[in-house]
Amino acid sequence: MSLEKTLAQLEASVAKRNPESFPKRAAPTSSTDKVVQLPLWSEFRRGIPNDLVRGALFTVGNARMPRAYRKSMVIASLGSIEITYTGEELRQDDEDVFLQLVHLARVSPLGKEVSFTAHSILKALKWPTNSRSYERLKETITRLQATGLELRSPHHGYSGSLVRDFAWKQEDSGAPSRSWTVRLEPRIAALFDNVSYTQIDWQQRLELGTLAKWLHSFYYTHRSPLPMKTATIRKLCGSTTKDLSKFRQLLRDSLQELLDVGFLSKAEIERGSDLVHVTRTSG
Structure with missing residues (x-):
């Protein structure tokens, strides 16, 4: 055909x-x-x-x-x-x-x-x-x-x-x-191609703020996201926020946005290691 x-x-x-x-x-x-x-x-x-x-x-x-x-x-x-x-x-x-x-x-x-x-x-x-x-x-x-x-x-x-x-x-x-x-x-x-692109939920994205949008696209490309340090996420998203503690709070707020729209089922920043753990909602 x-x-x-x-x-x-x-x-x-x-x-x-x-x-x-x-x-x-x-x-x-x-x-x-x-x-x-x-x-x-x-x-x-x-x-x-x-x-x-x-x-x-x-x-x-x-x-x-x-x-x-x-x-x-x-x-x-x-x-x-x-x-x-x-x-x-x-x-x-x-x-x-x-x-x-x-x-x-x-x-x-x-x-x-x-x-x-x-x-x-x-x-x-x-x-x-x-x-x-x-x-x-x-x-x-x-x-x-x-x-x-x-x-x-x-x-x-x-x-x-x-x-x-x-x-x-x-x-x-x-x-x-x-x-x-x-x-x-x-x-x-x-x-x-079939394994190199992602279909993003458009309505979810429209409800999100700037950092939450970046996280939404990024985590959409990972079926089971691995833990990642806060400083690594700051670098990958191109943030110019120099104070890591301030960025960490912005990150917490953005992760909550992803929880609120139902994209994530779990999200936390681990104390000590500063690793960001997220779980995507199934479906």
Whole structure:
């Protein structure tokens, strides 16, 4: 069975359960075109490559502080993941937007334009639908487009941007349109194989604060998370909180958020060893 037919059957199966989730798929331009496409997941999930959220690529930086510009910076990452990054610092709000763009792109061949309204993105993110948010969204997508990322792990290598390009049209009045298009790099699909990406509960994420969002993504990539020192988590999440005791309190509060939304069933910071123990809720 061809790839196109397999994808069509998968989409039809999911769309039958949730018909509003899937726009019509663009057909390949010829029978010999190779379709490169992301996996399909439900409307209530968001997919992310594990390697992108097991470190400080998307930091927990303070929204009140200017973003640093990074040139060929080695990103703190877990284990054997090596990431070198050039571009403006990415934070959890950038991850939110990237998750939503990838979600929209999953039903079209990668490299094809993905069209959407800015209003629909803002609603999905639960951002206010005002002019300031429109500008913030545009700046965020532009930042994702201007990234230079080199990733190496035992199973994958990738060099490129997170968003290939971003465009919008001008209205007759001269004002910028709020109907936008993006394209993702087709090669990024390699990071979404069956064992290298995670489907995150979107509603849980939207209810969380900055550090809790980072922990949510990070622990989602581990079925049975191993204990980890508080100082290690501080490094991996890109926190600039120098006082470890202050960060430890922020961490406690964020772990409680994960308990409150039902993502974790247990969480504690062990006295003496300073090891963070968490247990994910089954299911």
